[in-house]
Amino acid sequence: MVVLSQPALDHYSLIKTCNKPTSLFSGIPVVDLSDPEAKKHVVKACEFGFFKVVNRGFPMEFINRLEAEALRFFNSPQSEKDRAGPPDPFGYGSKRIGPNGDVGWIEYLLLNTNPDVISYKSHSIFQENPQIFRSAVDDYISAVRKMACDILELVTEGLGIEPRDALSRLLSDEKSDSCFRLNHYPPCPELQALSGRNLIGFGEHTDPQIISILRSNSTSGLQISLRDGTWVSVPPDPTSFFINVGDSLQVMSNGKFKSVKHRVLADHSKSRVSMIFFGGPPLSEKIVALPPLVGEGKESLYKEFTWCEYKKSAYNSRLGDYRLGLFEKSVQPTDHHLVKAPLFSKD
Numbered sequence: 163m164v165v166l167s168q169p170a171l172d173h174y175s176l177i178k179t180c181n182k183p184t185s186l187f188s189g190i191p192v193v194d195l196s197d198p199e200a201k202k203h204v205v206k207a208c209e210f211g212f213f214k215v216v217n218r219g220f221p222m223e224f225i226n227r228l229e230a231e232a233l234r235f236f237n238s239p240q241s242e243k244d245r246a247g248p249p250d251p252f253g254y255g256s257k258r259i260g261p262n263g264d265v266g267w268i269e270y271l272l273l274n275t276n277p278d279v280i281s282y283k284s285h286s287i288f289q290e291n292p293q294i295f296r297s298a299v300d301d302y303i304s305a306v307r308k309m310a311c312d313i314l315e316l317v318t319e320g321l322g323i324e325p326r327d328a329l330s331r332l333l334s335d336e337k338s339d340s341c342f343r344l345n346h347y348p349p350c351p352e353l354q355a356l357s358g359r360n361l362i363g364f365g366e367h368t369d370p371q372i373i374s375i376l377r378s379n380s381t382s383g384l385q386i387s388l389r390d391g392t393w394v395s396v397p398p399d400p401t402s403f404f405i406n407v408g409d410s411l412q413v414m415s416n417g418k419f420k421s422v423k424h425r426v427l428a429d430h431s432k433s434r435v436s437m438i439f440f441g442g443p444p445l446s447e448k449i450v451a452l453p454p455l456v457g458e459g460k461e462s463l464y465k466e467f468t469w470c471e472y473k474k475s476a477y478n479s480r481l482g483d484y485r486l487g488l489f490e491k492s493v494q495p496t497d498h499h500l501v502k503a504p505l506f507s508k509d
């Protein structure tokens with residue numbers, strides 16, 4: 163990745179933080195997967211929309227092997243990496259995110275992971291790199307998909323919804339449209355001269371799928387937006403995983419669970435490496451609220467759509483767009499929606 167001069171940096175999405183350094187947030191829900199009460203905690207955590215899971219017993223060897231291979235790839239000559247790009251949407255990408263003009267201080271590999279097509283395995287990157295990279299990706303993806311399914315089963319159990327695979331089947335299905343991303347945010351030394359300003363690595367967005375499982379090295383940078391719009395920094399934890407409720411799960415929970423906006427800021431001295439599994443349903447799957455979450459006589463908050471329709475619409479949008487907006491039902495002027503304004507002020 164080239165080092166950018168000040169004018170070049172100005173060309174990028176530089177954001178101001180009002181000279182208020184974002185504080186490390188200590189309020190992120192933590193779910194201990196070895197706790198017999200985990201299902202109850204997972205439901206609460208999904209209501210918040212972003213949480214950390216610990217004690218999964220995920221082989222550290224899978225993580226270390228994949229991180230080492232990813233770094234070996236990202237540290238290889240630019241011409242070699244470019245042979246695995248541009249992303250269409252899969253493949254190697256640098257600075258450009260998605261097809262609609264978003265940019266960031268990032269390079270990445272985006273791979274699809276449908277269990278039936280295994281098409282990422284035939285991607286040129288795995289032809290030109292030793293077999294060890296491909297097997298590191300395989301091992302990691304199998305284990306992380308299993309974790310995503312187990313978490314979704316805790317969700318259905320915690321909600322008292324039958325069958326318990328009502329959500330997890332969407333990811334274990336051989337047509338599951340999931341994907342996997344390796345992100346590399348190189349350090350940006352110029353940032354030191356830009357006191358009070360931050361460089362966007364990955365712009366603010368929500369993830370469109372059902373669930374995302376993120377693991378990063380110990381470099382901070384990930385931030386989430388709280389309900390009041392404040393951005394807070396997520397303390398990195400390389401031995402744990404962070405879970406994002408995706409837009410699709412927000413819809414399937416009829417708004418009970420929240421798809422939280424997040425972004426990544428670049429660091430001036432340390433590189434950040436993250437690996438994210440995005441668990442998505444088969445393309446033909448209808449994304450509708452689970453009936454027990456709609457409530458007797460109530461309507462779901464969203465129109466009916468398939469994952470294929472939502473995905474298409476997502477890929478026509480910019481990163482920061484509010485994608486679910488197009489699929490919300492317009493508010494009906496029923497009693498239920500009327501704001502009960504007090505007739506008299508108390509003071």
Ligand SMILES: C=C1C[C@]23C[C@@]1(O)CC[C@H]2[C@@]12CC[C@H](O)[C@@](C)(C(=O)O1)[C@H]2[C@@H]3C(=O)O
Pocket residue numbers: 251259260261262264272341343367368369370371440476477478479480481
């Ligand atoms: C700007 C874009 C990049 C993205 C596709 C999109 O048009 C809008 C959603 C973006 C996102 C965010 C979560 C994942 O990183 C991702 C792979 C996804 O499924 O949706 C990316 C897309 C991408 O990088 O291609």
Ligand SMILES: O=C(O)CCC(=O)C(=O)O
Pocket residue numbers: 343345364369376378384424425426436438
């Ligand atoms: O790289 C990260 O830490 C998060 C990136 C992200 O949110 C994404 O790829 O969707």
Ligand SMILES: [Fe+2]
Pocket residue numbers: 367368369424
């Ligand atoms: Fe994301």
